[in-house]
Amino acid sequence: MINTMPHFIFLIALILLFIAMILVLIRLYKGPTLYDRVLSTNSFGTHTVLFIGVLGFLSDRPDFLDIALLYALINFVATIAILKFFRYRAIGDVLIKRELKK
Amino acid sequence: MLRSILTAIFLFLLWYLMSGIDKTLTLGLGIGSSIFAVWIVRRMENASDFKSLKVQLRPVESLKYCIWILLEILKSNWTITKVILSPNMNIKQNMFKVPFSQKSDLGQTIFANSITLTPGTISVEVEEDHFLVHALVFSPGDHAALAEMNERVSKIEGAVK
Amino acid sequence: MNFLYDITQLIAWALILLGSVMVIIGALGSLRFPDFWSRLHAASVTDSGGVILLLLGMGIHSGFNLITFKLFLIGAFLFITGPTSSHAVANAALVSGAKPSKKNQNEIGDEG
Structure with a gap:
């Protein structure tokens, strides 16, 4: 009993995380403004990190945690890049310098 | 210079704890990559007007x-x-x-x-x-x-x- | 010894389930709240409470080894970047002129 119990717990956690991801996706689809969508994307990334971690524990392969760490890194950079693009309309720093001089 | 060496040692410890493998080849690659990373950062410090971050917390x-x-x-x-x-x-x-x-x-x-x-x-x-x-x-x-x-x-x- | 192990496992399971419930509450909040500024706070529940409880539960479950270190690393990283990206989204919205609406202030009265 006590050996199958962890799998059961992780399965429940996985299902709950999956439902949460779907709810966030609904907000991503409905979101009236751009910033709602960026917020949902960021939140979805956090959910994905947790999802990958729990999946690794469920399948007894904790190597998945490396992928989760990598996904957290990429998610942060992606959010900042999207926001920077929408504020300055460029990813590089040429336009920012011009704006600061104004 | 001391800060660079400490950074390299810290990066190597991070490498070892992340991989958990103690074969000679893996450890050698870890030492090589941490020294390479520190070298790149030093080059960047020389190239730009980068102010070093001082961490002073109790x-x-x-x-x-x-x-x-x-x-x-x-x-x-x-x-x-x-x-x-x-x-x-x-x-x-x-x-x-x-x-x-x-x-x-x-x-x-x-x-x-x-x-x-x-x-x-x-x-x-x-x-x-x-x-x-x-x-x-x-x-x-x-x-x-x-x-x-x-x-x-x-x-x-x-x-x- | 075996009894102690069982107790820690029970605590770990409780923390994992509580963390998942916290995550789903955050998602539900981001669906239910009326405007952008309140949705920011709902996402913050997932970012802080859910992450703490889930990672703590998984860390207790796995015992003390390299996996715990990786979980700690993920937690520390999410703790630094989560607020930063939250702040970036809020700041970008403020700069673009999305002021918090006065409509939802004092809507229910002064019981808050």
């Missing part, structure tokens, strides 16, 4: 602050959970100014991050001597709570040159 006070902020996060999580689950969400949004007294950039960053990390308050804008904070369930007691947090963050900040 260790014991920082640990105490970590425990305090964790408890604070769990408490305010409970508050926001009640708001979300209540049928008529009695939210009362407000945007107000919170003065800060930290001298260094690092201290201000820790304070702003702590404000955002506790659910219910989010730091929106940084001005000369105050943050603009947005609160979900605003009550007059919030000013006192944030002033207490400000005091605690100032306490863990070491002497600033």
